[in-house]
Amino acid sequence: MGNSGTESVDRKQKIRDRYKGVDASELEVIPAKAVEGLGESTSIRRVAAYVRVSTDNDEQTSSYELQKNYYTEYIKAQPGWEFVGIYDDEGISGTSLEHRKGMQQLIEDCKAGKIDLVLTKSIARFARNIVDCLSVIETLKNLDPPVGVKFEADNIYTLDSNGRMILTILASVAEEESHSKSIIMNWSIDRRFSRGLFLTPALLGYNQDEDGNLVVNESEAQTVRVIYYLYLNGFSFTEIAELLTEYGRKTKLGNTEWNPGTIAGVIANERHCGDVLARKTFTPNFLTHKSKKNNNDRTQYRQRDHHEAIVSREVYNAANHLRASRNYTRKNRPLPVLSVVDDGILRGYVPFDKDWTGFSAEEYREASESVMQEEQENNAEVMNRLNLSGYEVVRAQYFSTLQNPAMTISNGKLRFNTSCLKKFEDVEYVELLLNSVDRCVAIRPCEKGNPNAIHWGRLKEGRWCASTLGCRGLAKTLFDIMEWEEGLKYRFRGQFVEQGDNKLMLFELDEPEMIKIEEIVLPPKEEEAEGKTVKQTIYIFPPEWAGTFGQPITSIAQVGILQQEHYAGNWDVLRPAAEIKEMNTFTADGLNALLHEAEEIMEGWTDTNE
Template sequence: MAKPLDPKKIESARQYSSCAERREQRRKLMQDEIAENQRSNGVIVIPPKKLQEVQQERPKLRVAAYCRVSTQEEEQVGSFDMQVRHFTQRIEGNPDWELVEIYQDEGISATTVKKRLGFQKMIADAVDGKIDLILTKSISRFGRNIVDILDNLNVLSALNPPVSVEFETEHITYTGDGKNNLLIVLLSALAEMESQQKSEAIKAGIRWRMAEGIYKFSVQNTLGFYRDHFGRLVIEPTEARIVEYIYESYLEGATPSEIAAALTEQGIKSPMGNDSWSVGTVRSILRNEKYCGDALMQKTYTKDFRTHKSVKNTDLNMYFKENHHTAIIKKEDWLKVQKLLSERHTSPHKAKLRFLSNRFVAHRVKDGLFKGYLILDSRWSPAERQEFMKIVDDTQDNTK
C-alpha cells in the first residue's frame, strides 16, 4: 500500500486552488468583456428625457444680498458701499443667477431685528416666494442675537422650497438640512458674545468721558439746544424763547398744566414735534439742569444690550459738571423753580394759591410799580376772595 494521504492538507490545497482559479477566471472574463466593449465603441449612456427637459428649462436662481453696518461713521460708510458693490457684481456676474435686490440697513444696530427695516423686508419677500438664495458677509452681519438669527434661519428653511443663506466669511451655506446646524449655533453664540463685549467696551468709554467732563450727551429731543458740525453745544434762539416762556410762566404762578395748554393753544409744537403738549413734558423741562448750564450725566442707562431699552439709573454712578455749557435760564431762576416745584409738591396751600378751584388762576404782575402783586379775578365770589386771602396769609406764615 502507498503511504497514507494527509486529507486536511489536500483539501486545504484543493480549496485554495479552486477559489484562486475561480477568481482569476472571473477577472479574466471581465477584462475580456471590457476589451470587447471598447472595440465596439463602448456603451452609450442615454439620460432620461425628463431629466434633460428639467436641465434645459431650469430657471435662473433668484439671489438677494443683505448688507449692514452699525454706525454711519466715514470708515463704516466705505465698508457699506463696498459690501453693496461686491454683492451686486458677484450676483450680476453669475449667468445662472438673477438679482432680486440688495437689502440694506445702514447705521442700524444688529442686536435685534426690530429696527432693521431692510432685513424685515428681505424676510417678507422670501416668505412671499421672491428669493431662492440670500448672500451676506457674515453671521454677525445677519444678526448678533442668537435667538433672532436662529428664528429667521428656521423661517427661511421651513419655506417650500426652502431659502438658503450663504455666509461668505465663514464659508457656510445654511440650507436647513441639519448639516451645519451645530456650527451655525456656535457661530451665532460667538456673534452675540462679541456684541456684548463691544457694548461693554463702549459703555466703559462713555463713563470715562463722563468722569472727565468731555462726554457729548445727546440733545436730539432737548428743546433749545443743538450740536453743530463740530459737535459743539449751541443754543437755538427760537426754541430757547419757548424754554424762557415756560420758566417765566411758572415763576409767575402758572401750573405745568396751564403752561402745556397755553403752548398747545398757541400752536407751538412739542420737542417731539407733536401738536399738543403734555404736563410731563413741561415738568421735565422745568427740572432739566441743562437749561441753567449744568450737566448731570447717566441719569438713565441701558441695562440690557439686546433690547437697548434705557432705564432710570438707581444702580450706577452719576456724573455732575457745573457750568458745563452756556445757559438759557439764569441759575438763580432755575433754583427758584426747583424750590417752587418742591414746595408746591408738598404744600397744599401753595398748590391752592397757584390754582384755585380748578377755574380761577392768580397771576403775578411781571414788572412796573406793582411788580410781584397778585391780580384777583373779577369773577371770583366774595367767599372765594376770602378763601384766597386766607391761603395767602397761611402761606406767608409758613414762610416766616
Template sequence: MINEQKRLQKQQDIEKTRKRMQATIDPDNYEYVPEKKQTDYYDNDINQNVAIYVRVSTDDVKQTTSYELQKKYYEDFVLNHPNWTLVKIYADEGISGTSLKYRDEFIRMVADCKAGKIDIIICKNVSRFARNVTDCIGIVRDLASLKPPVGVFFESESIFSLKEDSQMALTFLATMAEEESHTRSRSMETSLRMRLDNGIPLTPKLLGYTHDANGELEINPDEAPTVKLAFYMYLYGYSTEQIANTFIALGRRSYLGNIKWTAGSIVQILRNERHCGDVYTRKTFTPNYRNHLAKKNRGERPQSRYFNHHRAIVTRDDFIAVQRMLDNAKFGNKSILPELRVIDSGILKGFVTINPRWSGFKETEYFGAAKSVYLITETEQECIPIEVKEEYQLEVGAGDFDLRGFEITRSEFFDSVRRPTVTFGDKKMKFSMECVRKFGEKNYIELLVNPFERKFAIRPTDKNNRNAVMISKVSNATYYPRDISSSAFSNTLFSLFGWNIDCKYRIIGSLYEQDNELAYIFDVINSEALFKPYVLTTQELSKEGQVSIQPLTPYGKRIRAIPEEWASSFGKQFYLHELSLAALESQSEDDWKLRLEGQLFKTGKKIAITEFDELKQYIKQEHKGVTPQEAHHE
C-alpha cells in the first residue's frame, strides 16, 4: 500500500516537471542578451594589441641568425592582420628557457600584460616560451586570470591558451620541452666526461694566455706580466684590495678589457691553477638543469688534474704558497709558511706549538712532529697509562702508616671556581680567572699540544711571537678572561683529543713553575664534557627532566659529564701520586726547559718560494713609478 502511494506521487512530480518545461515565453516580457565575443586568435575583425616574444638560448652566431629571422618573420606576420597593433617585440638573446632568471624581456612583457597594454602574445612554439613546466603553465594561467584575460598563441602547435581544450595539449608539450632540455643537459655531461677520460680538458680563455691554432694555451706576452705581478705582490705582503688599486692606477686590463679591478677579481687570478701550468677540471658542476646554479664540486663529480699541461707564468711552489695564504687569510694569518715546531726535551717534551691563525696543519702532521723527538719505544710507552706500565715497589720504614688502598681525592670534586681551567667549544676557548690572575701582565701566551699524551699546555710568550694569543683583557687595571677564537685549529684539536664537536669540554690544569718560568698543562684524560639536555634520550632523564643516570650531573643550562673512572674512585692511589711527584722533584734544571722554543718540524714536501729580493725587484720594475700603499711587514 505504501509503495503504491510513493509510485503515484512520483508520477505526479514528473508530470509537473514536464508542464513546467513546456512553458511558453511571452515576447513582450522577455529579452535575450547574447554573450560578448571572446578573444580568439582566428578573429581578424577585433582590434587587439599584440606582443611578439622570441628567444634563443645561446649567443652563437648561428643562433643570432635564427633570432633575427624570428623578429623579421613576426613583424610581417602582424602586418598581415589589419586589426592588430604591434606593441613590441620582446626578445631574449642567449638566455636559457629553463628558468625566468635573466629573462629580462620576458619579465617585462608579463608586467606589460598586467598593466593592460597587451591583449595577445604570439610565440613560435612552447619551448621558446619556457622549458619549465611550472613556469609555462603557471604564467599562462596567470595571464588568463587577468581582466581582461591575455592569451598566448603558440604558432607551431596551433594552440591558443584561452581556449578551454588547450590545457591538456599545452601541459603535455611543456613537459616535452622541459624533458628535451634535461636530455641535452645529460648529453653535455656525457660529452664532458668523455673528454676528461681521453685527456682533453676544457681550457677556457683567461688572463695571461691565448689559444693557438690547435686550441692549446700559450702565454700572452702582453697579459702575463699582470698575472705575475698579482702573485708577486701577494707573496710580498700586499692585500688583494691593494693589488686591485695598484692595477687600476697602472691601467692594467683584465682579459675582458676592463680596467676596473676589485679584490674579488684579484682572488680569481690567484686561485686559478692554470697560471702555474696545471689544469684542474670540474671545480664546479651544475646539479639542477632548471636553475643552472653552479655548485662547488666536493666529490660529487669525478675530477682530473693535469700537471705541466702548458707553460707556466708563475712557479707551482709560488702558487701553492699563495693558496695557503688565501686559505688562512680569514683567520688573520699573514705569513707564507707558518712553522710547526716541537719541543724536544724538558717537561714539555713532545709538545707541538699551535699557530692560532693557520688551519693547514692536520692531525697526522701534529703526530709526526711530536713523534720526531721521541724514540720508538718512548712513543709506544707514552700511550700506556701509568697504572699498567709496570709494577712499582716502595721502601717503608718502621712506624710508617700503611696507606695502600687510600686515594688522594680529586680536586675536581671540590670548588672549581678557583681552579685553573680551560673550556673549549663553539670555535672558541676561554681560560679561567685563576689562569689569568697567574699570568697577570704577561697576557700573551703560546698554545701547545702533545697528541701522544693527549695534553694541552700554555706558557707566556712575547706579543711579537707570531703564534701569540691574548689570554685576557684589561678593565680598570684588572685582567679578565677573554674568548679566544679557535676557528683555525678547533676541528683538528677536537679530532686529536677524540672529542665531539657538538659538546663543550672543560679541563682543570696543573701549574708548573720555577723561578720566573711557568706553564699550565691540561690533561685531556680528565676532561669534562658539557652538553645540552636534548642530547640525552628520554630514558636518561627523570620525570622532572633532571639527569637520572651517572656520571652525568646538571651544570647550569647544560649537563656535565665526567670521566667514567671518576664515578668509581675518589682519585689516584696515594703511592702512585707520591711516585709521580717524586719523579718531578728529581728533574734537573736542564729538564725544566719551559722556555725551549722548539725545533722546526718540516711537514710534507718543501717548496721553494721566490726570494724576497726578487719579488721586490719585479714589483718595483712593474710599478713604473706608481707607488701604491705599502703593506705592513712584520
C-alpha cells in the first residue's frame, strides 16, 4: 500500500518536470505569415461589390441604384484597388441563393481568381439564410488565395480571426428578422382577407378601375365564355388553345399563342363566375419561398358575387366537375348527363360511362328509384302470388365453365370473356347500364357514336378477341355500392336473355366469385439453395354459403331477374334513357345551347378579322 502511494507521487512529479519545457534558447522560432488587415495590403486588390433589393417597387429601385453608384465610386477612389464590377440581384428575395444569378456569378468569378475582396452593405443584404451565408463565406475563405467579404454596416471582415464568430451571431439575427417579417406579413394578409379586402391581380375578362375593382372587359369576356362553352361540349384544352390561336385572340399578356395550361387556368379561376377565393396557396417555409396548394392547411376566405360574373356559377361548377375527372376529360367527351330508362325490360337502369367518376353511388340509386317505385310494388305482388318461400336460386358458380358469359373487375380494369361476345354475334359496341336498386349490371348493343359506347372486343381472323378496358368510374361506383374489398378480383356470371332481335345480358352483383392472387415460396429442392416463388390463386367464398346450394328467393332483385327472363311486355331493349332534369346541372339541350352561343361568338370574331 505504501509503495503504491510513493509510485503515484513520483509519476506526477515526472509529469510536472516534463511540462516545464526546454530552454527557449534551444528552439528556433519560424513566425507564421501575418494575415493582412483590410487596410494593410501593399499589393493591388481586385475589388467587387454585391448589392441586392428584394422587391421591384420604385422605392427599392432607388435604393438599388444608390448602392450601385456608391460602390462604383468608392472602389475606384481607393488607392491600390482595382474595380472589378458590381454583382447585383434586383427584386430577388435574400432567403435563398437558388434564384440569385448575381450571387452565383460572383462566386464563380471568385473561384476563377478574378476577385480578392467583396464589399456589401450588410449581412441582411448578403443573405438572410444563415446556412447559405456561412456556406458562401466558407467557400470564399477556403480559396487559394482566400477571398474576404467586408460587411460595411456591420463592420465585419471575414478574414479577421473574430469575423466568423460575430458573423454567425449576426446572420442568426438576420434570419430571425426574416422569419419575424414573414409572420407579420402572413398576419397582415389574414386580417386583410378576413375583412373581405382581396388582392385582385390582372385576369382575362376583366379590367381594374381606379379603386382596384374588377370590371368586365367585354372583348376578353367573349374569349372566356367560348373557353367554358367549348370545354363543356367535349373540346380538349389543346383543341381550344389551337382554335383561339387560329382566331388570333389575345391572352391577358397580349400574346396570340395559346397553350393548354392557359386554358386550364381560365377554367379553374373562380373569379370568372363572380366569386373570390383567397389563399388558394401558401408558403410553408419562409426560407425556400416554395408555394403549396392549400388543402385546408391555412384558413381560406370566399366571397360569392364579389364582382360581375362572365359565366354563371352553374357553368363554372360543371366545367370544373368535368375537369376533376382527368381520365374522362382526356377522352374529349362532353359533360355526362344523368338519365334512366323509364320503361321496357330495362326500366330503372341508368346508362353508365365506365370512366366517369362525377356521379355518386347515391345519385345512381336515386336515378333508378325515380322510375322503379311502381315496379317494386308489382314485384311484391308477384312474390305473394308465386309463394317462392323455401326455394333457392342455385349459384352459377356450380355450373360455371369457359362457355358461360363472365365479366371481371379488378384494379380498375374491366374484361368480358369471349363467350359474352359470341352471344351477341356481330356486336362490337355495347352500352353499360346499372341498376343500383336491383344491384345488377346490364349490357345492350349500341352504336359506336353513343357517348357510353365501349369497344369490348374485335374480330381477328374470324375469331372474337376480348379487350381489357379501363373502368375507373364503374369500379369506384360498384366498390362503393357493394362495399367490396380493394385488391380482390371480382368475377360475375352473366345471364343472356333474348326475344327475337332483342338481346341483353345481365350480371347480378350480389354473389361474385372473389379471387385473390398471393405469392408463395415453395420448399427448395435438394439441389436448390432457395425455394421458387410462384403465384397462387385463392378463391374466396363467404361463410354463409356453407350448407346451401344457392340463395333464398326473398329479394325483389331476384324476382326482377326471374320476371325479365319471362318478360311478357314490350322488351324495348334499345329504348333511349330519359334525362332526369332535376338531377342534372345541364341537360343535353342546355349543352347544345352553350355550344351554339360559342359558335355565334366565334363567327363574330371572323367578321371582325375580315
